[in-house]
Amino acid sequence: MSVDARHLRAFLAIAEEGGFSSAAAVLRVSQPAPSRTLRQLETHLGATLFDRSTHHVAITAAGEALRPRAAAAIAALDAALDPAETPVRPLLLGYPWSALGRRTGPLLRRWRELHPDTPVELRRMDDRFGGLTSGRADVALVRGDPPVTGGPARMRQRELAEEPRFAVLPADHVLAGRGEVRLADLSPEVVVVNVLTGLTRLDLWPARIRPTHTVATDNTDDWLLAISSGRGIGVSGISTAETYQHPGVVYRPLVDAPPVTVSLAWLEPVSHAALPEFVKFMVDQVPRDLGSE
Structure with missing residues (x-):
């Protein structure tokens, strides 16, 4: 039996939706179809892509390895078949909660001046790798001690800056x-924490003065709402302060906390021809200290 794009679309829908019924709804097919199509794909690959032994469908290591390649293949196919697609596909720059604060706009304008035929499209994704591992970004801004861990083996990183x-x-x-x-x-x-993409954990504090309670949220909007409604306080970088002005919150420098490292991450092989030049541009243009004037 031959395997085609239909099998990859079913696999990606199951991975995104976390189940067969919701995947069938997204694909607009009968409920048994995604399960049947997935079995055909697994037979072809000789690997189990999802664990069906629990109440929830859980992607396996083999599935995680396939996911970015499948997403890139479908994205390339859709672009090739779309008559409205621009001659040069935009470079997709993902980020989990904030890009580079007030510097984001000027940087992208400068890129457009130097590379007018290669647009960059920003995409906020509520996952810690900014949509990179799901194939929804070509390159992503990630935060954490370099190298940021937890991504696929094919992920490469380049440290850009630190922010207070x-x-x-x-x-x-x-x-x-x-x-x-x-x-x-x-x-x-x-302490209000974003459990999906945030960096703040209680071990930011020395043990003798460590807070004892947290409130969990799973996106930036809910995180801000929890703080503004008085459920707790938060900690983030200066880019967040510059990006998310909210009438119910104030930002104050946390002078004795270590800075946050900001890096670019991408997968090898690269999914966009302009990616190496974009990485070089960002390394050259982004100041080492995002808190500097």
């Missing part, structure tokens, strides 16, 4: 009137 951390406080918080705060000032607080 800020405390994110409800606007009526007792600390909101200060010019700066320290980790010890936040010790009694409940």
Whole structure:
């Protein structure tokens, strides 16, 4: 039996939706069809792509390895068959919660001046690798101690910059009137964390002054809402402070917290011809300290 794009689309739908019924709805096919198509693909590859032994469909290591290649193949096929597609596909730049703050716009304008025939399209994705591993981005801005771990073996990274951390406080918080705060000032607080993409964990604090409670959210909007409604405080980088102005929160420099490292990440082989030049451009143009003037 031959395997074609239909099998890859079914596989990707199951991976994105986390189940066969919802995948069938997205694909607009009968409910048994995705399961049958997946079995055919697994037989062809000689590998199990999803674990069906639990109440939820869980992707296997073999499935994770296939996912970015399948997504890239389908994206390339769709682009090739789309009569409205521009001659040069945009370079897709993903990011989990903030790109590069106030510097993002000027950087992209400068790229457009130097490379007018290769547009860059920003995509916010609520996963820690900015859509890179799902094939929805060609390159992504990632944050964390370099190298950022947890991605596929084919992921490559280039460190760009560091950004200072800020405390994110409800606007009526007792600390909101200060010019700066320290980790010890936040010790009694409940910490609101973004469990999908955020970096802040309780071990940011020394053990003797470590907060004891957290509130979990899974996207930036809910994270801001939890803080503005007084459920706790947050910690993030300066790019967040510059990107997400909210009437219910204030940002104050967290002067004794270590900075956040910002890197570019991509998969080998590259999925866009302009990616090497874009990486070089970003290394040349992005200042080492995102908190500098």
